[in-house]
Amino acid sequence: MIRTPLRPLARILHARAQGENPDAIEAENRRARHEVMRDRSRARAEGRILLLGLGFIVAYAAIGAQMMKIAATEPEEPRSASSGAEILAGRADITDRNGRILATNMLTHALYAQPKDLVDPARTAQMLAEIFPDLKAEDLQRRFTDGRSFLWIKKVISPEQMQQVHEIGDPGLLFGPREMRLYPNGALASHILGGASFGAEGVSSAEVIGTAGIEKALDARLRDPAQAGAPLELSIDLTVQATIEEVLDSGIKMMNAKGGAAVLLDVKTGEIIAMASLPDFDPNDRPQPLVKGDPADSPLFNRAVQGVYELGSTYKIFTAAQGMELGLVNPETMVDADAPMIWGKFKIKEFDNHNYGPLLSVTDVIVKSSNVGVAHIAMMIGGTRQQAFLRALGLLSPSPVELVEAAGAKPLVPARWPEIVTITASYGHGLSSSPLNLAAAYATIANGGITVTPTLLKHPTPVEGARVLRPEVAKNSVSMLRQVVTRGTASFAEVPGYAVAGKTGTADKPKPTGGYYHDKVINTFASMFPANDPKYVLTVTLDEPVETSGPEPRRTAGWTAVPVAAEIIRRVAPLVGLRPQVDAGAANGLTAVSVTE
Template sequence: MTIVSEPASFLQIKRSNPRVVRGSVSSSAVKSRVYVAMLAFACVYAAIAGRLVLLAQMEEAPSRAWISAQDSVSASRPDLIDRNGEILATDIKTASLYAEPRRILDVDEAVEGLIRVLPELDEGLVRRRLESGAGFVWLKREMTPHKAEEVHNLGLPGIGFLSENQRFYPGGPTAGHIVGSVNVDNQGLAGIEKYIDDEWLADLQSLGFASNRTMEPVRLSVDLRVQHVVRDELVKAMDRYKAIAAAGIVLDAKSGEVVAMSSLPDYDPNDRSQALQKDRLNRATGGVFEMGSVFKTFTTAMALDSGAVSINDSFDATRPIRAAGRTITDFHGKNRILSVPEIFIYSSNIGTAKMMLATGVARQKEFLGRLHLTSRLKTELPENAAPLLPPKWNELAAMTISFGHGLSVTPMQTAVAAAAVVNGGTLLPPTFQPRSEEEAQALGKQVLSADVSRMMRYLLRLNVLSGSGRRADVPGYTVGGKTGTAEKIENGRYVRNKRRNSFLSAFPMDDPRYVVLIVIDEPKPERAGIGATAGLNAAPTVAAVVRRAAPMLGVMPRFGKGDEPIEISY
């Protein structure tokens, strides 16, 4: 057998060429597949990353909104209590309804269910909120447990509740103008509620130190029992005399503490919408009025303190006074010379104006400023009105101011000035917080002499025994006081048939502890044939308050005393 051998080069080419061809095709295909795979993986990872970013962005807004809402509803407030520990305001837990629109599966179903349970909701507004795509929206705040359970039973995805603190006022409107109110986020809007926010609570809340924490209660000087008495008697007086408004204050003359303060019409702080009605303003500290003949108390004290007038002096009240085209007359003139006590108990405008003239216009302005009757009086309440002063404090203005016209002040200013007149001459800044007599004396300012204060107590008691304040007398309590009947101003003119009546009083007059001021706006005659002056309505209202409140305040009656004026030396 013959074997034919091929050339080596041929064999090498035959064996290697197929390899070269196959290797070249395989490498290109592999590289293409690798690139495709890498691109696919990159696309997948990019899609995942994009989705994560999108989800992160979607969650960021609801997270912040939910946290903000949670912080808001968890803010706590301290209890407000009266001087005896009775609760005036406290926090209670309540449920508030919210939605996360991005988790709502069926908006129509959700709207239908919510409106069925809560028909007071605005259907259009609810639908817009649920369709908004927001992360968090409120639907209804401060729900009752029964309604919250009904909504819960609907089983709607994306609908939930947050437990929040709701302010509750057990006494309702009893002390509404004192405690004030809060908004839906538990932030103070008025009264003591706003005061404690401004003083320290808002700072604690902003720092996160007031969330779900039990705080020490804030004690007030108010006595809830006396507060109820004052408000109750004002309600009765408004009904009896068909008045449009009324106000009452009980002030501790030795410490300056406000024991009770009421202004009608008032409001229930549990229904904060009532506070927005214009007729429900706090007239005791937030309204200014001409106080009428009550101001004769301060004019007489000024005249006696100046030394220009003594209690033994007399003034001619025979004829009216003509000044700058105006005529000053007496309501029930005696048309004769009157002594200083007679001027006071007969409430003579002529005699009072002449006492002022004997003292001087400059002295009057200085003395009323000394009693804090010409500048804003500050209390813990934010509602403190500034007095309205005459545009020109000339002789005519001074004469009308002497008997209570031409200068408008708050009832609280009047009560504080009266406390200085009867307590020995010390002006004490008023407070709605407890204060000892020692603390009060450190803050007090002597504004008139103790001798003049003693004379004024004599005149105030004499007026109840023999003057226009006889219906304010309460056996055993030696009440003293002064009536005030001021005609109201409409369109720049005094209106004779519209009056604002007041009675300024203190008891017991031998050592006054409490000042009581009652103001009745536009009272009508109790029955046909009688008048509607302060002695017929404000004075008996004071008597009713003293009769009920004095035992609560620890002032016991002393029968057999007080039938005669207190003794003074002059």
């Protein structure tokens, strides 16, 4: 840079020639130079201030944007770094066949503590014990001061409890978001749904897993992120389920029973429209399983699936149907019914020592529920063919229904199948199965002879199974069952407008130590309606019922299970869209006459 001299020679000489002071020229040049330097310094300073201002504006904008982002998101605790897989908390809803919610999710919070950050552990422990009565202040204070750095206090808390904890104001108490399973209908359909609990847990989320019922059986489907938005549709109808549970509960109380089960099954599709087991439980607060004693004493026990019982005379129609299928008998064939029947050292007797013989038609064997008559039909069939037929009906295998408990409910089948087993199996003694298995077997007769697979998933189209009976044999079997109601052991099953067909079964309850009780029974009524074109099968089973309205206690199915089933059909048939059939008659009882002048 070329600097201008402060005392230029030419000007100095000229100033002296004019008699002027040359120092003024130097002072003027110095002032001009300083002004240029000040202007340059000012320009540099202004540029720096402008850049600094722009920097502040950008920083404030970034901070403001981040604050807006934080304000727009849900609050959550900081997530610690982890090399493990992310916890998947989403779980699909469960609905009934009409889309009504059976199980869903609810956002709640868990409460945990970081003891090192607690301001006053003793006060905090005391106040938490007041909010949560199941916690003890002494235990909390001990755990707050034993040196640990993390402590779960409650895995699930309500919004009201969360607010009360907030009011304690201790920074060592923290909340973690939780998605918990909610069953809005309480105990309704509890054995079907089962329940859920927490699996893997972190402070920011928890995995919800099924613990029983369909929640566990279809756990992978319900937890699949790809299907989280699609509810799992069950085959049950919530209204029908509630009605059956209500009637069954009243029937159990009226018949002084220990418990009971009921299954309503669509005979074409195998869909379970309702399945009840009582006593039941609330899956929102699932009780602990029994660790000793009879599992059936627990409300968790599903009598419709896990209850493996001798189902008594309900099996007799299977023997008659197989005999007709093989061409050995027809509905009018006369068979030996002379009681008692002696087979080796065994004596086959009728109920209450009746003798319906010497001969009965096959139809009357079913109507009168003759053990001897059906035993003679079974001897014509033979044990090998009998066993194969019962297996084809699904009575010798666990039910394939979508419940985790079903696989363990194996029917009790004799290891050997001698002729005496052939005889006793013909009338439902000596082998055991579940009420659901029985319902599926009766559906095979009701739908014309095609096996069905019971399911809890909605699929309204018929599923083709194997044919085990000719249509005419199935029709004759239904006719026999209808006569059991009109003139046999199930007369209390008559429901005006709905022709009911069915078979009673009364079986002595086995003792744990062997043998049978003489005053404890398992009563079953397996039915189908309407009999002229069966749409549904209903089985009702009561554990240790006794009807006490008369002078002597009555324990047969005709007095206990049948009236309960009749009331269920009367209430449920309109709900499933069946119109009552009324015999046509005179409109008003008047006779029209013509009048002439």
